[in-house]
Amino acid sequence: xxxxELFSEPFMQRALLAALFTGLAAPVIGTYLVQRRLALMGDGxxxxxxxxxxxxxxxxxxxxxxxxxxxxxxxxxxxxxRERGNTNGDVALALLFYGGLAxxxxxxxxxxxxxxxxxxxxxxxxxxxxxxxVVVTLVLAALVVVVGVGLSPQLFxxxxxPEFARVAGLRVRFYNLVVAVLAAVTVTVAMRTVxxxxxxxxxxxxxxxxxxxxxxxxxxxxxAMVLGTLASxxxxxxxxxxxxxATVAPGPTIVLLSLAGFVVTWPVGVWLRxxxxxxxxxxxxxPDEHTVSDHDHDHGPGCGHVAVPHxxxxxxxxxxxxxxxxGTHYDEH
Amino acid sequence: xxxxxxxxxxxxxSGRPVLRGIDLRVERGEFVALMGAxxxxxxxxxxxxTGLRPLSRGGxxxxxxxxxxxxxxxxxxxxxxxxxxxxxxxxxxxxxxxSGRLTRRRLLRPLGAADRRAIDDAIELVGLxxxxxxGVSTLSGGQQQRVLxxxxxxxxxxxxxxDEPTAGVDLPNQKVLTDALAALKERGASxxxxxxxxxxLATLVERAVVMRDGRVAYDGPxxxxxxxxxxxxxxxxxxxxxxxxxxxxxxxxAPHVRSPLEGRP
Ligand SMILES: Nc1ncnc2c1ncn2[C@@H]1O[C@H](COP(=O)(O)OP(=O)(O)OP(=O)(O)O)[C@@H](O)[C@H]1O
Ligand SMILES: [Mg+2]
Ligand SMILES: [Zn+2]
Ligand SMILES: [Zn+2]
Ligand SMILES: [Zn+2]
Ligand SMILES: [Zn+2]
Numbered sequence: 001x002x003x004x005e006l007f008s009e010p011f012m013q014r015a016l017l018a019a020l021f022t023g024l025a026a027p028v029i030g031t032y033l034v035q036r037r038l039a040l041m042g043d044g045x046x047x048x049x050x051x052x053x054x055x056x057x058x059x060x061x062x063x064x065x066x067x068x069x070x071x072x073x074x075x076x077x078x079x080x081x082r083e084r085g086n087t088n089g090d091v092a093l094a095l096l097f098y099g100g101l102a103x104x105x106x107x108x109x110x111x112x113x114x115x116x117x118x119x120x121x122x123x124x125x126x127x128x129x130x131x132x133x134v135v136v137t138l139v140l141a142a143l144v145v146v147v148g149v150g151l152s153p154q155l156f157x158x159x160x161x162p163e164f165a166r167v168a169g170l171r172v173r174f175y176n177l178v179v180a181v182l183a184a185v186t187v188t189v190a191m192r193t194v195x196x197x198x199x200x201x202x203x204x205x206x207x208x209x210x211x212x213x214x215x216x217x218x219x220x221x222x223x224a225m226v227l228g229t230l231a232s233x234x235x236x237x238x239x240x241x242x243x244x245x246a247t248v249a250p251g252p253t254i255v256l257l258s259l260a261g262f263v264v265t266w267p268v269g270v271w272l273r274x275x276x277x278x279x280x281x282x283x284x285x286x287p288d289e290h291t292v293s294d295h296d297h298d299h300g301p302g303c304g305h306v307a308v309p310h311x312x313x314x315x316x317x318x319x320x321x322x323x324x325x326x327g328t329h330y331d332e333h
Numbered sequence: 334x335x336x337x338x339x340x341x342x343x344x345x346x347s348g349r350p351v352l353r354g355i356d357l358r359v360e361r362g363e364f365v366a367l368m369g370a371x372x373x374x375x376x377x378x379x380x381x382x383t384g385l386r387p388l389s390r391g392g393x394x395x396x397x398x399x400x401x402x403x404x405x406x407x408x409x410x411x412x413x414x415x416x417x418x419x420x421x422x423x424x425x426x427x428x429x430x431x432s433g434r435l436t437r438r439r440l441l442r443p444l445g446a447a448d449r450r451a452i453d454d455a456i457e458l459v460g461l462x463x464x465x466x467x468g469v470s471t472l473s474g475g476q477q478q479r480v481l482x483x484x485x486x487x488x489x490x491x492x493x494x495x496d497e498p499t500a501g502v503d504l505p506n507q508k509v510l511t512d513a514l515a516a517l518k519e520r521g522a523s524x525x526x527x528x529x530x531x532x533x534l535a536t537l538v539e540r541a542v543v544m545r546d547g548r549v550a551y552d553g554p555x556x557x558x559x560x561x562x563x564x565x566x567x568x569x570x571x572x573x574x575x576x577x578x579x580x581x582x583x584x585x586x587a588p589h590v591r592s593p594l595e596g597r598p
Binding site for chain 1: 380383384385404406407409411413420421422423424425427428429431432433435436438440441466467468471481484488494
């Protein structure tokens with residue numbers, strides 16, 4: 001089969017659509033989770049959703065829907081534990097996570113299903129996605145994007161400073177629940193793409209990557225959505241081409257591509273932050289003393305020295321001190 | 334009609350009584366300084382007044398409405414005690430200040446021209462105009478505190494709660510904040526300010542309320558910062574002691590030097 005034929009296959013087009021929407025939606029909610037320092041919540045919900053899938057396999061209902069329901073229940077439970085401000089909150093979360101995974105595997109066995117069937121939910125199987133599943137994925141992903149972006153001023157304020165948000169009249173508990181429920185929905189949306197065990201990566205890694213380069217929340221959110229989409233669609237395409245040579249699963253490829261993006265961006269982020277610190281304007285007032293030393297060139301744009309705005313003039317940093325132009329020479333301060 | 338009225342207010346935290354027998358009225362346009370030792374309950378009182386801590390007894394009304402039914406949050410401005418403005422994702426100064434405008438914005442509507450102006454003015458006022466697009470986590474502690482002040486100013490409140498807004502803020506910027514609060518007061522806003530040292534704000538304060546062990550120990554004209562910790566302040570028969578010390582205060586400043594440690598239980 002040539003690549004052209006491969007990409008015109010209906011199963012591949014369904015997979016591309018699902019990857020596109022998942023990659024767009026997952027980082028939206030990931031941004032809010034990272035902002036709340038709950039980066040692993042997606043992972044926890046993924047584990048809880050395993051039980052949901054198993055319930056579906058056992059009862060004959062669609063595993064997608066049972067996973068949504070169980071993940072939402074798990075998300076609400078996590079939110080309740082969090083709101084109590086319990087110091088053992090993370091331990092309680094851990095119990096929920098492992099309970100979810102173990103329960104899922106146990107239930108699958110009880111139902112006489114083979115582990116392989118659960119496997120496609122654990123690690124994704126985007127190429128076997130059905131028409132119905134694509135529609136569900138698109139609708140849920142669109143819901144996550146619309147709510148997550150539309151309510152961004154409120155969700156940002158609530159996560160940034162819950163007490164201030166409450167005094168500003170925002171219903172903090174409601175917005176926290178919205179984020180928890182959207183996280184649960186995202187997990188089940190991404191379940192078919194990258195699998196429940198890797199879902200958190202698609203939510204969190206694009207955010208970690210984009211915040212290397214951004215200074216504002218909005219920019220982080222938008223860049224994470226772009227990066228998530230690139231990784232998701234790119235990973236699928238790479239695995240499709242690679243499958244001519246060997247068995248390459250799309251889920252892990254997507255996650256590894258996303259991680260590769262982070263690895264490439266991280267040094268850039270370190271350099272940008274370093275540069276920002278160097279070029280931060282000096283806050284103290286310019287001293288009046290007049291100390292002069294020799295300079296072998298006139299400082300100016302592109303002279304190779306870091307230029308820093310300082311009050312009414314520009315300092316050039318060199319050999320551990322600042323040169324300020326003064327008439328025909330440079331003062332040191 | 335008072336803007337704040339507390340009757341026999343009490344607050345318990347984790348079952349432990351923290352505030353007791355609070356009676357307080359603040360009139361429109363008043364500038365009240367809330368003072369007292371660490372742990373005396375100042376922040377708890379501010380939190381109770383802003384609805385963050387439920388009362389275990391008594392009642393609070395804001396603008397004549399019982400707190401439970403109060404929904405006009407755009408009339409309230411709040412600067413929490415130093416909480417830092419950083420979080421897990423970068424946020425620019427402008428974004429943090431913009432969240433102070435949410436009290437006046439409708440859901441799913443973009444920022445209007447008036448909102449933008451209010452946000453820009455608030456940032457300009459605290460002297461961070463040049464840093465508006467920078468991440469808050471790259472600012473110093475005092476600059477972050479100024480961001481939180483700007484956030485509250487952006488909502489154009491009528492009743493302002495500031496919990497130690499000037500802690501860590503340098504003198505020139507305290508003066509700037511003083512001017513900003515003076516302008517608010519000019520427009521008829523009421524201000525409740527928690528502070529250990531009033532600094533330049535002292536010129537605005539019309540009334541001091543001193544907390545001790547969860548009770549109001551003194552409520553009256555402004556008093557110097559160090560007198561707040563005098564042991565006689567708020568004792569039973571406090572008026573006699575007060576009178577005596579007031580006169581000794583006028584004659585001899587020296588005894589007060591040792592006072593800050595004695596004020597503690
Ligand atoms: N969450 C809490 N649970 C139990 N007790 C608390 C809690 N928060 C505060 N307290 C107690 O309530 C009392 C009053 O605290 P509060 O923070 O109101 O003091 P404060 O006057 O603002 O002090 P500071 O000058 O240090 O800000 C303290 O004794 C403190 O130990
Ligand atoms: Mg306090
Ligand atoms: Zn040079
Ligand atoms: Zn200079
Ligand atoms: Zn030099
Ligand atoms: Zn010179």
